[in-house]
Amino acid sequence: MSFIRLIAVAALALPGLAVAHGPTRQKAVEAVEIAAPPAAVWALIKDWGGMAKWHPAVGEVALNGTTERILKLKGGGNVVEELEVVDDGSMTLRYRMKDSGPVPVNNYSAAISVVAQGSGSLVQWKGAFYRAYLNNDPPPEQSDEAAVKAITGIYKSGLENLKKVAEGK
Amino acid sequence: MRPVGSVQQLPSARWLLRPAAVVAFTLCICAVNASNAVGAPTAVAGPLAVVSNQGGDSVSIVRLAPEKTPEVREVAVGRAPAGVAVDARSRRAFVSNAEGRSVSVVNLATGSTVFERAVGAGPVGIAHDPVRQRVYVADWYRNSLWVLQDSALAVVAEVPLGKAPAGVEVSADGTRIYVAERCVVVVSVIDSASLQMLHRNAVGSHPFGLRLAPDGGSLWVTNVLSHDVSVIDVTGLESAAGRAVLATLPVGHRPYCVAFAAGRAFVSNQYGDSVSVIDVATLKTVATLPLVAYPEGIDSDGKTVWVVSWMDEQMVGIDAATLARTVTVPLGRNPRGFGRFVLAE
Numbered sequence: 001m002s003f004i005r006l007i008a009v010a011a012l013a014l015p016g017l018a019v020a021h022g023p024t025r026q027k028a029v030e031a032v033e034i035a036a037p038p039a040a041v042w043a044l045i046k047d048w049g050g051m052a053k054w055h056p057a058v059g060e061v062a063l064n065g066t067t068e069r070i071l072k073l074k075g076g077g078n079v080v081e082e083l084e085v086v087d088d089g090s091m092t093l094r095y096r097m098k099d100s101g102p103v104p105v106n107n108y109s110a111a112i113s114v115v116a117q118g119s120g121s122l123v124q125w126k127g128a129f130y131r132a133y134l135n136n137d138p139p140p141e142q143s144d145e146a147a148v149k150a151i152t153g154i155y156k157s158g159l160e161n162l163k164k165v166a167e168g169k
Numbered sequence: 170m171r172p173v174g175s176v177q178q179l180p181s182a183r184w185l186l187r188p189a190a191v192v193a194f195t196l197c198i199c200a201v202n203a204s205n206a207v208g209a210p211t212a213v214a215g216p217l218a219v220v221s222n223q224g225g226d227s228v229s230i231v232r233l234a235p236e237k238t239p240e241v242r243e244v245a246v247g248r249a250p251a252g253v254a255v256d257a258r259s260r261r262a263f264v265s266n267a268e269g270r271s272v273s274v275v276n277l278a279t280g281s282t283v284f285e286r287a288v289g290a291g292p293v294g295i296a297h298d299p300v301r302q303r304v305y306v307a308d309w310y311r312n313s314l315w316v317l318q319d320s321a322l323a324v325v326a327e328v329p330l331g332k333a334p335a336g337v338e339v340s341a342d343g344t345r346i347y348v349a350e351r352c353v354v355v356v357s358v359i360d361s362a363s364l365q366m367l368h369r370n371a372v373g374s375h376p377f378g379l380r381l382a383p384d385g386g387s388l389w390v391t392n393v394l395s396h397d398v399s400v401i402d403v404t405g406l407e408s409a410a411g412r413a414v415l416a417t418l419p420v421g422h423r424p425y426c427v428a429f430a431a432g433r434a435f436v437s438n439q440y441g442d443s444v445s446v447i448d449v450a451t452l453k454t455v456a457t458l459p460l461v462a463y464p465e466g467i468d469s470d471g472k473t474v475w476v477v478s479w480m481d482e483q484m485v486g487i488d489a490a491t492l493a494r495t496v497t498v499p500l501g502r503n504p505r506g507f508g509r510f511v512l513a514e
Contacts, residue, residue: 025479
């Protein structure tokens with residue numbers, strides 16, 4: 001789990017979070033094809049408190065009200081996320097991080113969507129975020145590259161396991 | 170860091186598109202030249218859009234033709250370009266390179282970068298004033314506004330501002346400069362002759378983009394974190410007794426910038442994946458168009474409103490009258506197009 005290792009490294013380097021950010025937003029986009037009906041895959045994703053069922057880096061999810069969740073990471077640390085949109089029509093879930101914890105990003109928002117593809121599903125995970133370091137000349141572990149690498153790792157490992165869970169393997 | 174004033178020559182246009190598209194664009198230029206008996210015009214006729222591709226260190230120059238597939242070419246600029254300002258007279262575009270800490274000048278006739286000059290620490294918002302022949306650049310990290318002469322980008326002055334200045338706009342007569350100071354939560358008015366700040370007016374949370382309405386009477390400011398737009402009376406802004414904020418209009422999630430066409434204001438809502446359409450006269454929202462993922466840069470050629478999708482890396486045309494979607498143009502990586510990026514003919 002390179003993602004967990006990354007998070008552990010980042011946790012040491014990250015003093016805290018601030019609201020402001022620099023001018024260069026980054027993105028991560030990953031997708032996976034799943035041999036399961038879209039409705040079944042969507043049911044897994046829209047379960048806001050159920051991320052631990054499919055994401056291998058998430059140990060436990062605590063709900064705070066209906067829209068806030070706290071992801072307790074297996075590698076240590078918590079991420080707090082706010083649900084923004086759940087749209088059954090487009091099978092899209094939109095959320096943002098309120099506290100990115102050990103993940104080296106700022107101002108993170110993302111959408112996960114499911115579309116029918118052949119007899120199965122295509123799941124797309126798209127995120128937008130800024131690096132952890134808020135000024136010019138970031139240290140390597142708080143750079144744009146570090147942010148993209150961390151989020152890409154989260155998406156890849158999550159989608160890979162989502163596929164296994166949804167396909168019942 | 171390179172000193173302010175150094176000029177770096179760059180290689181000419183980098184063609185990244187299919188050969189067919191390149192040939193088509195080249196043919197258009199030839200046709201324009203050939204049709205002029207006097208010869209020697211180098212400018213490409215017709216409206217253009219120049220969109221900064223922040224993740225591609227480039228701009229996409231798009232020949233706008235709503236009825237058919239537009240021609241696009243991608244030209245290298247500095248690192249992580251954000252802001253764009255086009256100049257109709259010289260047919261040049263000025264591009265702020267946020268990470269390159271520089272401004273690039275792009276010749277739109279030849280589709281090549283003319284030069285890149287070091288400017289400050291974090292250039293973002295950029296505006297061109299054809300009257301005083303200046304380029305104004307907001308510096309996010311130095312908390313200032315650079316005043317540059319537009320031919321060679323020589324520094325005229327650096328005006329100190331509050332934290333995180335973002336969008337810049339100039340009045341049509343060139344006498345006033347407006348800046349959204351994001352972390353001070355105000356819009357500032359600067360006298361372009363004296364370069365003194367005349368007034369500051371409180372707006373919503375995290376003002377970012379701003380644009381004057383076509384009649385020059387109102388200034389529209391997007392407030393990113395309060396998800397609304399402040400409509401400011403330009404005269405009231407300078408009158409001590411005046412009530413400057415005419416209205417605060419709720420829009421979609423995290424608005425980015427504003428464009429005008431057909432008596433309407435169009436607001437790109439980054440996190441709402443939508444464009445809010447507001448009647449300028451009544452200040453009523455007439456539609457919210459679900460359009461593209463992370464719409465950011467927005468500008469108009471008078472008939473069509475052009476919206477940049479940062480996530481999907483494309484530009485979408487909207488007919489300003491019917492609000493129908495017209496064409497989709499592919500762009501480079503992580504496009505932003507912050508500023509006046511359309512050169513209407």
